[in-house]
Amino acid sequence: MLRKVMLCFAIACLVFGSAVAYAGEGIPEEDLVAGFVYIGPIGDGGWTYMHDLGRLEMEKAYPKMKTFFAESVPEGPDSARVMETFVRNGAQLVFATSFGYMDFVQEVAKKYPKVKFMHCSGYKRAENVGTYFGRMYQARYLSGIVAGKATKSNVIGYVAANPIPEVIRGINAFTLGVRKVNPQAKVKVVWLFSWFDPGKEKEATLALIDSGADVIAMHADSGAAPQAAEEAGVYVIGYNNDMSKYAPTKHLTAPVWDWGKVYTYVAGQVIKGTWKSEDIWWGLKEGLVDLAPFGKEVPESVKEMVKAEKDAIINGKHVFVGPIKNQKGEVVVKDGVAMTDEELLGMNWFVEGVEGDVPN
Missing domain, CATH: 3.40.50.2300 (Response regulator)
Structure with missing residues (x-):
């Protein structure tokens, strides 16, 4: 070993x-x-x-x-x-x-x-x-804007590793980005309960596509989800790395480290x-997180929107600023209030627009 x-x-x-x-x-x-x-x-x-x-x-x-x-x-x-x-x-x-x-x-x-x-x-x-x-949630938010503009079915699938605050925070940030540009879109979550399992990642991707998702996002460690999306002809937002080699025609971008x-x-x-x-x-300011290059099918108008949001975050804009509602439609972060780091680090609930449960 x-x-x-x-x-x-x-x-x-x-x-x-x-x-x-x-x-x-x-x-x-x-x-x-x-x-x-x-x-x-x-x-x-x-x-x-x-x-x-x-x-x-x-x-x-x-x-x-x-x-x-x-x-x-x-x-x-x-x-x-x-x-x-x-x-x-x-x-x-x-x-x-x-x-x-x-x-x-x-x-x-x-x-x-x-x-x-x-x-x-x-x-x-x-x-x-x-x-x-x-602060990967910053790049997740930006990638959500891309996904929200790309979906036609208004169903976006999310292949998620383990239900810990890190992953939940990323799903929520992504969903905030999606719904900033497409308030009708929903993000469906399937849990893997694993960090690295290419077989499960592919199965989860296909299940989400079968449920109507025409864009796939992910928090998983291999290229299996992008490969499955490419084979199915569905757009994909990668993770960790520029995963365009796994989905050469359908990769839109990826939050990267x-x-x-x-x-x-x-x-x-x-x-x-x-x-x-x-x-x-x-985070983005220090260059620890970023977005991978955009795929050919991402419109210039979307690229410009993402750049503006990225610049705003680098200059101090908070991703998690109220009003933010939970899945029940209840306001959990009041208008104009930014969530603290402690609140983000302990996040164990989904924002409005996410379909799926947070396991105990």
Whole structure:
């Protein structure tokens, strides 16, 4: 499982968010070793693939440091064993790249207080544990505008991984974008209860198409949904990466990651001795999230609309500003009120326009 490649979150944030500690002296670049724990294979074309590109971007910025990684590590005790193996092999910096690693990061970090750990999408921090994620909901909102303009049936399907606030927040932001330009459209959600399962992703896509969806969006880690949409002749909004290679004629755009922005920043802090336990939550402004290039069938007028909204967000516009209604039509965010980060991190309800349930 372990491949050496040498030279090559929730309301609980309020509880754990106060941990800010400086880690002491820096580590020379040539002595720095970093390990990456991946939930999927690096060839998944999505989530893990983009994290690995980020690792390589960090290596390019700091060519004297060394890295290694383990792919397809389950969100369970195996992840703790992998992280301990990293440390025994000299890692002073460990990146754990999936939400379910959270408690195991805490467990291992307690054993190795001199090692710095960074956990992606979690909310628990400690003196030697920081967290990082991106405001992907901003790019989701923009992609919703594209989808809302593209649908003719006013039914948009959403292939969703696991029912945690990160995914729910993305669905809601996407739906707000859809209904900004098409108030009659609905977003149907099918849950996978998995991050990476190409078979399920394809089945869910086809089920949504059978239910009337003429645009598919996704929060899943492979290119299976775009492939299925392409084969069915249905438009698709990808995720993680520019997935146009999976749907060359039907790919409209995709909310995408540039993890190298974070990894290069963190490595630089460790080298300079300025690393501290913090929660990094960057967005469009910092370039951690963005949209993939538009497909040929996206009209210029839609591109211009998306650009205007993107510029507004970069300049401070909030995506989640009231009035916002829930699925029952009740106003849950009052007119002119922006939701706080804490509220976004604990989001467990759907906005008006979403069809589907949030499982307990």
